Amino acid sequence: MELMSSRPTNLRIGLTQMLAARDERVQRQRIWLKRYGESLISFCINIPGEIKDNAAAHQLQAAGILAVQRELKALGWRVSAHASWRHITGPEAFWSVAVPAATLKSAMITLEQQHPLGRLFDLDVLQADGRSLSRREFDLPPRRCLICDELAAVCGRSRRHSNEELQVRIHQILHSYLSTQEQRHVCTV
Template sequence: MACESGHLVSLPDGYAAVVFQGPEVALPDMLAARERRVDSLRAMLAAARQNEALLCLTLSIPGPVKTSPVLERVFDELVCAAESELADVAVRERCRTNDATGPEYYALVELPAHELKLRMVGIEEGHPLGRLGDLDVLARADDMPGQAAVNSISRRDLGLPLRRCLICGGEAKACARSRAHTVEEMQARIATIIEQGGYSQP
């Protein structure tokens, strides 16, 4: 069970170090990975049919370490949760990458984008590890002839509450913009969520 927002729980000494025992990546690496991700999204959206939406699943991990054996297990659990949620619909294409900049999972799903987003928000809010993942949903914007523009479906589009900060419970994006919490605080909180969810072993 995920721990209550806003309360740090003590962990065994060194546990966060185990969670984040992985390769460090620099800002240029992350920027290059973001560009590659956008290219991948555009390519998959270009092949999408009118009744399909694109799921992009990544981890939301602060700091220079974006993957490790423990974090890979967290990602595996979220992928399994997403695929279980989509067991009743057609998934025409799947793609997964495992790079030092963090694992990524893409799926073209035969669902209206807003319905797919609702299902993925259910995972983000209801799964023990859901708060550690970004389950983004994108659809084609056909107002640009010859180009598949990336049209991201937000919680705001659905009238849903915004994501909350793992530490203070405030708006997550606002805390990230203001750097309200240190990387070390965020890593400790993430380690707590993983440990309390029973996913502490790779």
């Protein structure tokens, strides 16, 4: 997978490219787990549609990385390594953290639930042995749809909402967040 420049490519991608990207991410995860022997956060963005490398994805990645780094720092957890990538199949980031995976997953679930953009973040946590922890292990229900109150997986499988509807909702969430951040910045200057 070729890494992209800092500018969004806005290229359309297909299922074959997404599957290849997932396989490559799994390989990178294995390398990191072997190299650091610690819990691993694997961060992606939940963006529907054929264009995964766009301006919104870059903004979401920047906000997500900042949110994760702030959370890890606030909790006083040591990060052994961190890296981020921007592919045509979407942005990604990894953190290797010297904390038990269950503790780390709990913190990442809280971040996904409490951050204004958290619903758009996909914060997977893997144990040092490579097993990924799920929300079910924490007695949490699956994620809900961005538009209605149905389970996200149900809406996704049935294609209940168009990509255009989902893109509009994502842009509303992102715009609201960025406006709030801008107002906070103006107030502190």
